[in-house]
Amino acid sequence: MNKIPxxxxxxxxxxxxxxxxxxxxVIYANNPAMKILGLDDELLIGKSWGELFFHMGEDSDFSQVIVDVIAKERLNAHQEVSYFSPAHQHRQLSVTTSFLREKKTVTGIIVQLDDITELSELRCRERLVNEERQRLSLxxxxxxxxxxxxVAHVILNPVASIGGFVHLMMRRIDKENPIRQYLETIAECAGRLENVSKSFTEYTDIQAVNYETIHLAALIEGLRPKIESIANRLEKKIRYNVDVEDHITAHIDPALFTMALDEILMNSIESIEDGPGEIDIIVYKAACGIIVEIKDTGFGIDNRHIPYVFDPFFTTKTSNNGMGLFKVKKIITEHLGSITIERREVVGTKVIIRLQN
Ligand SMILES: Nc1ncnc2c1ncn2[C@@H]1O[C@H](COP(=O)(O)OP(=O)(O)OP(=O)(O)O)[C@@H](O)[C@H]1O
Ligand SMILES: [Mg+2]
Incomplete structure (x- = not known):
């Protein structure tokens, strides 16, 4: 094989x-180095590092890299530093240093330079976008x-009075009286408005404060009696399958996390219309944290609705408020996790919660 120079x-x-x-x-510089530094070989070769860079006040971080290597013997030190070219162009550089050795004697220093200006601008923009997102969400x-x-003052109090008085009136009116039907409708509407106002107040009270290390298997298994009793009450045949390894623990507020699972499971129960159905909860550890999957065999979420289901008051049901997943999202965000919902390929819906380890 030919030897490549x-x-x-x-x-x-x-x-x-x-x-x-x-x-x-400087005894050697390749073309990319000259381009990055904005210096040609005449300016670079034969000059000392100090002569080249120490006078540039702005470049103190950059010139310091070699001082660190020599004075502090910091080798393979990977640093990200600002550099200003002689044309006063700012660049962000990644600098890695190592010793050049001949036999066992150190004969020099190798400096590897990578221009990461674009990457750091991207990182900076991403940070700004995240900060803005965080600010908007707060x-x-x-x-x-x-x-x-x-809402509590303007709606809840008057609505509670309407509801209370309507019930009083209903007690004084015969069942056969046609007016009773109107009163029943008023009572039902007042009840719904009351529920909406209450879920609003509940939402703002959501705050994860009582963090504990919880065995997820026990917490999820503990939901079984409630699921079975709701399914019985609604006369639905539902099998609740839990697949969680015993050792998986999570740092969560158990009451709030249970509230989130209750809402998700209620949606699953509501989506299983006729015939026997299944709800599976699977928990596993992944590189990015703990994954909790809740799958059902219900009628399946409509793909067009997915962008809106975490919004307040979004519902496709006739007598619900559409506040369930809105609260769930707040709870999961409080836990610094994330949540997504998707339609399963064959049948049903899958909710995925990702928690940090
Ligand atoms: N498991 C699921 N299967 C099918 N559709 C679902 C499922 N979970 C949520 N959805 C859809 O998302 C919408 C919003 O859910 P969300 O829980 O926020 O409100 P809701 O269940 O309608 O009302 P609420 O929870 O306040 O009683 C639902 O109306 C439904 O269209
Ligand atoms: Mg719901």
Missing amino acids: SDNILQSIRSGLVVLDHHGV EMVDSMKKLSLS
Whole structure:
């Protein structure tokens, strides 16, 4: 095999390479290094690192890299530093250093340079977007709090009075009286409005404070009696299958987390219309944390509804408020987790909760 000249190889790599001798004088720089530093070989080769970079006040982090290597013997130190080219262009560089050795003697320092300006701008933009998202979500929680207080005063109190008086009137009117039907409708509507206002206040009260290390298998198995009794009451045949390894624990507020699972499971029960149905809860550990999957064999979520199901008051049901998944999302976010919902391929719906380890 032909021997490829090593300079060819060094010029072909994307990283910049600068080699300093043991006096700190540049003895080699490949083309990418010159491009990154904005210096040509005449300006670079034969100059000492100090001569080249120490006078640039702005570049103190960059020039410091070599000082660290020599004075503190920091090798293979990977640093991200700002660099200003002679044309005053700012670049963000990733700098890695290692010693150049001949036999066992150190003869110089190799400096590897990568221009990560674009990457760090992207990271910066992503951070700003995340901060903005966080700010908006805090703002939303804040507005919801204010709204809920107004709802409590403006709707809940009058609605409670309407409901109370209607029930009193119904007691004084015969069952046969046609007016009774109107009163029943008023009572039902007042009840619904009362529920909406209550779920609003409940939403703003959601705050995970009592964190504990919980065995998820026990918590999820503990929901079985409730599921079975609701299914019985609604005369539905539902099998509840739990597949959670015993050792999996999570740092959660058990009361709140149970509330979230209750809402999700209630949706599953409601989606199983006729015939026997199944609800499976599977929990496993993944690289990104703990995954909790809740699957049902119900009528399945409509793909067009998925973007809206975590919004307040979104419902496709006739007598529900559409606050369930809105509360669930808040609970999971309180736990710094995430939640998604999808239509299963053959039948039913799958909810996926991701919790940090
Ligand atoms: N397991 C599921 N199967 C099918 N559709 C679902 C399922 N879970 C949620 N959905 C859809 O998402 C909508 C919103 O769910 P959400 O729990 O927020 O409200 P809701 O159940 O309608 O009312 P509430 O929970 O306040 O009683 C539901 O109306 C339904 O269309
Ligand atoms: Mg619901």
